[in-house]
Amino acid sequence: KKNYRIAVLPGDGIGPEIMQEAVKVLTLVGELEGVTFTCEEGRIGGIAIDTDGTPLPEETVTLAKQADAVLLGAVGGPKWDQNPGNLRPETGLLGIRKALGLFANIRPATMHSSLVDASSLKPEVVSGVDLIVVRELTGGIYFGEKKRYDGPNGEVAEDQCIYHEAEVERIIRVGFDIARKRQKRLVSVDKANVLESSRLWRKVAERVAADYPDVELSHQLVDSCAMQLVREPKQFDVIVTENMFGDILSDQAAMLTGSIGMLSSASLAAGSFGLYEPVHGSAPDIAGKGIANPLATILSVAMMLRLSLGMDEAAAAVENAVWSVLEAGHRTGDIAADRSKAIGTIEMGQLVRDEL
Amino acid sequence: KKNYRIAVLPGDGIGPEIMQEAVKVLTLVGELEGVTFTCEEGRIGGIAIDTDGTPLPEETVTLAKQADAVLLGAVGGPKWDQNPGNLRPETGLLGIRKALGLFANIRPATMHSSLVDASSLKPEVVSGVDLIVVRELTGGIYFGEKKRYDGPNGEVAEDQCIYHEAEVERIIRVGFDIARKRQKRLVSVDKANVLESSRLWRKVAERVAADYPDVELSHQLVDSCAMQLVREPKQFDVIVTENMFGDILSDQAAMLTGSIGMLSSASLAAGSFGLYEPVHGSAPDIAGKGIANPLATILSVAMMLRLSLGMDEAAAAVENAVWSVLEAGHRTGDIAADRSKAIGTIEMGQLVRDEL
Numbered sequence A, B: 001k002k003n004y005r006i007a008v009l010p011g012d013g014i015g016p017e018i019m020q021e022a023v024k025v026l027t028l029v030g031e032l033e034g035v036t037f038t039c040e041e042g043r044i045g046g047i048a049i050d051t052d053g054t055p056l057p058e059e060t061v062t063l064a065k066q067a068d069a070v071l072l073g074a075v076g077g078p079k080w081d082q083n084p085g086n087l088r089p090e091t092g093l094l095g096i097r098k099a100l101g102l103f104a105n106i107r108p109a110t111m112h113s114s115l116v117d118a119s120s121l122k123p124e125v126v127s128g129v130d131l132i133v134v135r136e137l138t139g140g141i142y143f144g145e146k147k148r149y150d151g152p153n154g155e156v157a158e159d160q161c162i163y164h165e166a167e168v169e170r171i172i173r174v175g176f177d178i179a180r181k182r183q184k185r186l187v188s189v190d191k192a193n194v195l196e197s198s199r200l201w202r203k204v205a206e207r208v209a210a211d212y213p214d215v216e217l218s219h220q221l222v223d224s225c226a227m228q229l230v231r232e233p234k235q236f237d238v239i240v241t242e243n244m245f246g247d248i249l250s251d252q253a254a255m256l257t258g259s260i261g262m263l264s265s266a267s268l269a270a271g272s273f274g275l276y277e278p279v280h281g282s283a284p285d286i287a288g289k290g291i292a293n294p295l296a297t298i299l300s301v302a303m304m305l306r307l308s309l310g311m312d313e314a315a316a317a318v319e320n321a322v323w324s325v326l327e328a329g330h331r332t333g334d335i336a337a338d339r340s341k342a343i344g345t346i347e348m349g350q351l352v353r354d355e356l
Ligand SMILES: CC(C)[C@H](C(=O)O)[C@@H](O)C(=O)O
Pocket: A090, A093, A094, A247, B193, B194, B223
């Protein structure tokens, strides 16, 4: 009997509640597929700051490295917002990305037909949107050298944005590989009319394109892409871009669907290892109330099954169970048209398992 | 009789056509107000590359410096797209910003009620949107040091993002000054959880806030701001942000209105000097056809009258003339629901002058 080790990092705010439902779904999948998932919990973010004095304990990194994949809830909350940089929850997130070499962030933004009304865009503009943003996650201005010093006219601050050809190449290849399995249209986003790193980016994208003659590559400047995402999001299949632009564009793309409580993401290393998490945050305002939407975390489980464990059918079964529950009209508060009929976190998790 | 010197830089593509209408409006304003506008033409962008071998001839800089304000059409086109950096039209644009010290880019995104249908957002989400993005325009990663060299594993590219306290302070003050004259709500956008330059930015914003107790300051991370602009753009009054984020967010905000052919922008130096231009580009595909929308350029004239020449009433008169023409149902092709009824550039310009 196959055994997979899964590192489970619930994190802060609603993290533990939604993770609980996701783990129950995973356990059920194990029973149905005759596979064992050994889930081992670790701390990250605010809870780790409180318990271990650091947002990313060494223990958590070790746990994650020994696992086949990682499930993450969410990190952060007002309690830690005024902390210095090394004691902030998101430093744990940046740290684990780097420590595990998670260079490829995959963020699908899919408009499920029964949720079209939740979007702030016109139904005809968003219905059918099905795009993926592939974001470089361990380079660029996020991890370049930072400086702060006193100049003749007050303080000066510097951030270095640096990209190596090999770093660009591997993420561009991820973009092409994903596009190849979809509509075969890849838009590489940069700011090549201003940035040197973008000129390198574009050059590498052009070179790698020769290996993917079946995929259509085009380039968009980041400002135009931000416009096009608003104007006609359906034009996109796969977008590949650098870390900072990907942060902005993937959040913008997620919000186009209007139901960010439904979206999950994968952060992949070379090989099959990956970390999976919902796109939404830790929502401290509703933490502990049992009303958070667990579907994005459950869909993260599906992504994990597909991308790290090669269990495509089980992944599809989880996704279909989620769509069926939605089609039957069940909603948590964040996506309910009529909030008085909204169901809770545990109830939603149970409904998905019933469908499975 | 007062005499103002205006440097007119039509640029490329539709630039000359739309500028012609704007200058005619300006001339009429002069007659009505008893003021002389001496308009002197200069070259910038592709036309300057072709004629002078550089996108920003010294002559043009001199002309602009001697003027009271500058009107710009648009630059760029496929003809120059493959040129090396120093021979690209946008290098002229970056150059003139730096040469004239135009550090404050003011980009209003206003949803005019008669154009609500042009937006890809739901009418209830966009109607009433009236926000201004204040973008720092001569610092940050745009003008930091750039490097390109060979490393052990291929090429390496670097862009430095650098901000001095004084640079941050002057743009934050512009944001506060504008907010003070409006709804008194300023959102400062940064990425303080990752970037050192953003941490300086936020610190300076907090310090300067003490001088504006009547204005409510809040901070948003750039990724959240990109989401909030999609979700509920009406929440914003004035946004102030650094160069790269401002490039992306101001274009995103512009596209929310769906009628980018209507939006104008100002780039201001210390004092009253400024450069005024439409937000849209040079649209090479429709250049020379006489169908381009001249309204954004005409509204740029209004911005110039107000911000550089102190002619508030004349500015309002031009704006009102534009709104009247729209309310009477006249549309150029880009904003027409029924394209067969669309009017041309010259006709639109004439209608505005008739209203004036
Ligand atoms: C919390 C923050 C550092 C992080 C990022 O910017 O990468 C977040 O916005 C994300 O997108 O996962």
